[in-house]
Amino acid sequence: MELTKEQFIRDFKDQLHRDFIVKINESTDEERFLALAHLIKKYISTPWLERRHDLIEEDVKTAYYFSIEFLPGRMLETNLLNLGILDLVEDAFKDVDVDFSDVVNAEKDMALGNGGLGRLAAAFMDSLATIGAPGFGNGIRYKYGLFKQKIVDGYQIELPDAWLGTDGNVWETKKPHSAVEVKIYGKVYLYPNGEGNFEPFYEDPTILRAVPYDIAQIGFQNGVVNNLRLWDVEIPESEEDKYRTIEDRRKIEDITNILYPDDSSYEGKSLRLVQEYFMVSAGLQTIIKNYLKTGKDLKDIHELVAVHINDTHPALAVPEFMRILMDDHGVVWEDAWNSTVKVMSYTNHTILAEALEKWDCNLFKEILPRIYQIVNEIDSRYVEEVSGKFPGKIIENTRIIRNEKIHMANLSIIGGHSVNGVAKLHTDLLISDVLNDFYQIYPEKFNNKTNGIIVRRWSQISNPLMSAEIDKLIGKEWRSDIHQLKNLEKFITDEKVLNEFYEVKKENKKKLAAYVKETQGIELNPDAIFDVQVKRLHAYKRQLLNLLHIIKLYWDIKDNLDIDMVPRVFIFGAKAAPGYRFAKSVIKLINEVANLVNNDESLQDKLKVVFLPNYNVTLAELIIPASDVSEQISTAGKEASGTSNMKFMMNGAITLATLDGANIEIKDAVGDDNIVIFGMNTDEVYDHYEKHDYNARKLFEENPTINRVVKTFIDGTIPNSQSEGQEIYDALIRHNDEYFLLEDFESYVNAQKYINDIYQDKIRWSQMALNNIANSGRFSADDTIRLYAEEIWNIKHN
Numbered sequence: 001m002e003l004t005k006e007q008f009i010r011d012f013k014d015q016l017h018r019d020f021i022v023k024i025n026e027s028t029d030e031e032r033f034l035a036l037a038h039l040i041k042k043y044i045s046t047p048w049l050e051r052r053h054d055l056i057e058e059d060v061k062t063a064y065y066f067s068i069e070f071l072p073g074r075m076l077e078t079n080l081l082n083l084g085i086l087d088l089v090e091d092a093f094k095d096v097d098v099d100f101s102d103v104v105n106a107e108k109d110m111a112l113g114n115g116g117l118g119r120l121a122a123a124f125m126d127s128l129a130t131i132g133a134p135g136f137g138n139g140i141r142y143k144y145g146l147f148k149q150k151i152v153d154g155y156q157i158e159l160p161d162a163w164l165g166t167d168g169n170v171w172e173t174k175k176p177h178s179a180v181e182v183k184i185y186g187k188v189y190l191y192p193n194g195e196g197n198f199e200p201f202y203e204d205p206t207i208l209r210a211v212p213y214d215i216a217q218i219g220f221q222n223g224v225v226n227n228l229r230l231w232d233v234e235i236p237e238s239e240e241d242k243y244r245t246i247e248d249r250r251k252i253e254d255i256t257n258i259l260y261p262d263d264s265s266y267e268g269k270s271l272r273l274v275q276e277y278f279m280v281s282a283g284l285q286t287i288i289k290n291y292l293k294t295g296k297d298l299k300d301i302h303e304l305v306a307v308h309i310n311d312t313h314p315a316l317a318v319p320e321f322m323r324i325l326m327d328d329h330g331v332v333w334e335d336a337w338n339s340t341v342k343v344m345s346y347t348n349h350t351i352l353a354e355a356l357e358k359w360d361c362n363l364f365k366e367i368l369p370r371i372y373q374i375v376n377e378i379d380s381r382y383v384e385e386v387s388g389k390f391p392g393k394i395i396e397n398t399r400i401i402r403n404e405k406i407h408m409a410n411l412s413i414i415g416g417h418s419v420n421g422v423a424k425l426h427t428d429l430l431i432s433d434v435l436n437d438f439y440q441i442y443p444e445k446f447n448n449k450t451n452g453i454i455v456r457r458w459s460q461i462s463n464p465l466m467s468a469e470i471d472k473l474i475g476k477e478w479r480s481d482i483h484q485l486k487n488l489e490k491f492i493t494d495e496k497v498l499n500e501f502y503e504v505k506k507e508n509k510k511k512l513a514a515y516v517k518e519t520q521g522i523e524l525n526p527d528a529i530f531d532v533q534v535k536r537l538h539a540y541k542r543q544l545l546n547l548l549h550i551i552k553l554y555w556d557i558k559d560n561l562d563i564d565m566v567p568r569v570f571i572f573g574a575k576a577a578p579g580y581r582f583a584k585s586v587i588k589l590i591n592e593v594a595n596l597v598n599n600d601e602s603l604q605d606k607l608k609v610v611f612l613p614n615y616n617v618t619l620a621e622l623i624i625p626a627s628d629v630s631e632q633i634s635t636a637g638k639e640a641s642g643t644s645n646m647k648f649m650m651n652g653a654i655t656l657a658t659l660d661g662a663n664i665e666i667k668d669a670v671g672d673d674n675i676v677i678f679g680m681n682t683d684e685v686y687d688h689y690e691k692h693d694y695n696a697r698k699l700f701e702e703n704p705t706i707n708r709v710v711k712t713f714i715d716g717t718i719p720n721s722q723s724e725g726q727e728i729y730d731a732l733i734r735h736n737d738e739y740f741l742l743e744d745f746e747s748y749v750n751a752q753k754y755i756n757d758i759y760q761d762k763i764r765w766s767q768m769a770l771n772n773i774a775n776s777g778r779f780s781a782d783d784t785i786r787l788y789a790e791e792i793w794n795i796k797h798n
């Protein structure tokens with residue numbers, strides 16, 4: 001946008017004056033942040049308002065991305081950058097003597113998501129706007145985001161994340177005039193209406209008012225402003241007298257109160273089902289209402305509307321779309337179904353069986369009586385359609401209702417025209433294994449869309465030093481055309497350049513070290529290798545394998561205090577689902593090993609272990625630019641894609657990885673010499689499953705290193721962790737090590753040894769790092785979303 005620094009300073013002072021009646025030098029950072037956010041909203045209000053009107057008037061097909069999670073983190077810098085005024089504002093703040101980074105830090109991290117899936121949804125919002133595509137988000141305005149993690153005596157403690165405070169979120173705008181009603185519970189009776197359809201009659205339903213809050217999604221320097229719509233629940237005025245006690249009211253308010261803190265382990269909690277339906281119903285009613293404003297026929301709605309189901313949580317979009325078309329607008333089943341399938345598409349984000357959503361029929365029927373009828377009908381018609389054409393077993397495995405449960409993935413696949421995985425390997429596994437039965441029936445529905453990241457956030461915003469260095473070498477065009485990073489390859493043998501990148505990394509390490517010193521009181525040596533694993537804590541992600549190796553290093557040093565090794569700092573960040581016992585025990589053990597190691601002077605700082613509490617997007621922006629080694633060590637075949645792997649790569653960290661998820665594509669991008677791969681591949685893992693021949697105890701008994709390391713958990717070496725240590729020992733030895741840590745251990749140790757060796761060759765290491773940066777452009781979410789736009793949604797973009 002066109003703006004001079006002087007004009008901005010005037011606008012900003014006016015805004016502060018109007019909002020808080022305060023002069024700039026007397027204002028707090030929070031006041032400055034709020035005024036700046038308000039000013040941004042003012043700058044974009046016109047294109048934001050016009051966007052939806054234009055799309056409706058011009059009959060432009062629009063995609064609606066439904067997700068139960070959105071994880072944008074902080075939005076101030078992204079918004080300024082995308083408006084094209086980040087540098088100008090920073091400069092202006094210098095002129096008026098305000099520290100811009102303090103203003104940035106006054107923003108709370110918006111964490112309406114657990115991890116990868118939520119972050120991806122937020123990234124896609126940015127990318128949709130950036131490629132100028134008509135794509136809007138639909139989600140829930142949780143009062144409490146993902147819990148805040150504290151560590152007390154080594155244990156994870158969860159505190160509520162009251163991110164909305166008392167004044168709400170500055171970026172949002174409440175739109176009461178767009179509220180709609182959503183019905184749940186009660187009974188429903190159908191009366192034939194004589195036109196081939198039924199008229200439903202609801203007895204005693206609970207009626208909810210769904211109120212949208214909109215958040216602008218600003219495209220990167222292109223004038224486009226899309227919308228993310230988050231729904232909140234209220235009691236409708238007409239129903240007020242039904243809710244007389246605080247308790248009664250709370251039951252309703254609870255619906256949008258909390259984000260479920262589970263990631264990849266499904267629990268059939270009725271409130272979650274209500275959340276899912278609430279969001280989907282409110283969103284779809286609005287979409288259909290807006291479509292009708294075009295004056296077009298409902299049976300052609302698929303020509304202007306695409307609805308995306310981000311994992312199965314919004315899968316009720318399928319029957320709800322049917323319901324609205326049929327019950328509210330009299331469309332007959334066949335036409336409604338034809339449109340629904342063309343409108344809907346679905347992304348699968350996991351192959352872990354425990355994360356596949358299934359709802360108990362009785363619970364489902366009680367909460368969503370009309371939707372249950374429709375799902376039943378979809379199921380019977382599906383069975384009828386495929387029977388005789390496919391083996392009974394395939395039909396049984398793919399139908400929606402089985403063993404008194406509703407299978408949400410099956411509903412999403414049958415009810416849509418597209419199913420995609422999130423990395424090549426993941427999609428291959430869906431096709432060959434997890435969803436193979438569906439692949440037999442609908443091969444044409446399957447496609448891959450490898451995940452991507454917002455490259456601007458993970459370079460320009462979070463790593464300004466590196467970005468300035470890149471500018472110096474290849475000019476600034478890469479900031480808007482990320483593929484130009486490839487031009488950095490020219491410098492791969494230029495020692496001066498390599499040294500400069502090395503120094504940039506060191507500066508970033510010092511910044512992180514200062515934060516660690518301040519928050520944890522632990523001193524870190526910036527010449528050590530910063531070896532980082534940050535992600536949700538889950539057995540399949542194998543933080544425990546990392547810890548086993550740390551314990552091995554501990555014994556190596558204790559055995560030989562003069563050992564020749566590059567000092568190593570292991571950094572962890574990970575939240576565990578509050579009910580996930582094993583994950584919490586791993587956190588406790590990481591913290592107790594940290595205690596043991598960091599306080600043992602005989603190790604001479606060769607080894608340090610840091611667990612950084614409350615890992616979130618904001619902390620990632622500090623940690624990732626300071627990392628040398630990116631730990632991506634999941635059991636092969638388990639991590640659908642991973643996205644932090646891409647962020648680390650972009651910041652010149654070397655990936656230490658199994659051949660899992662997008663790690664494989666990173667390897668293809670950088671070449672075998674610029675990544676460190678170890679461990680079993682997926683075929684070898686599957687082989688163990690088939691042959692049932694894995695024997696962890698044997699490895700434990702026969703390999704002396706493994707033996708010593710594993711025994712460390714139960715022999716009293718690690719302080720204050722007897723029961724957790726026992727639990728981990730049991731998981732590995734008595735329960736046969738479900739994720740094959742012990743089988744991959746040796747290979748991992750060797751890979752780590754290799755890292756130690758090459759790090760000593762500063763030039764070689766820096767070449768690897770530079771190669772990673774130069775090839776990271778291929779993981780831009782802008783490109784990913786272009787493929788969604790072209791191959792799934794059929795929407796226009798620039």
Ligand code: 26Y
Nearest residue numbers: 116117263264265266349422640641642643
């Ligand atoms: C049903 C409920 C328990 C549930 C809640 C959250 C199930 C799954 C999830 C979240 C899954 C998730 O975050 N999956 C991750 O998605 C990323 C984006 O595609 C992938 O990169 C990552 O590998 C995958 O674990």
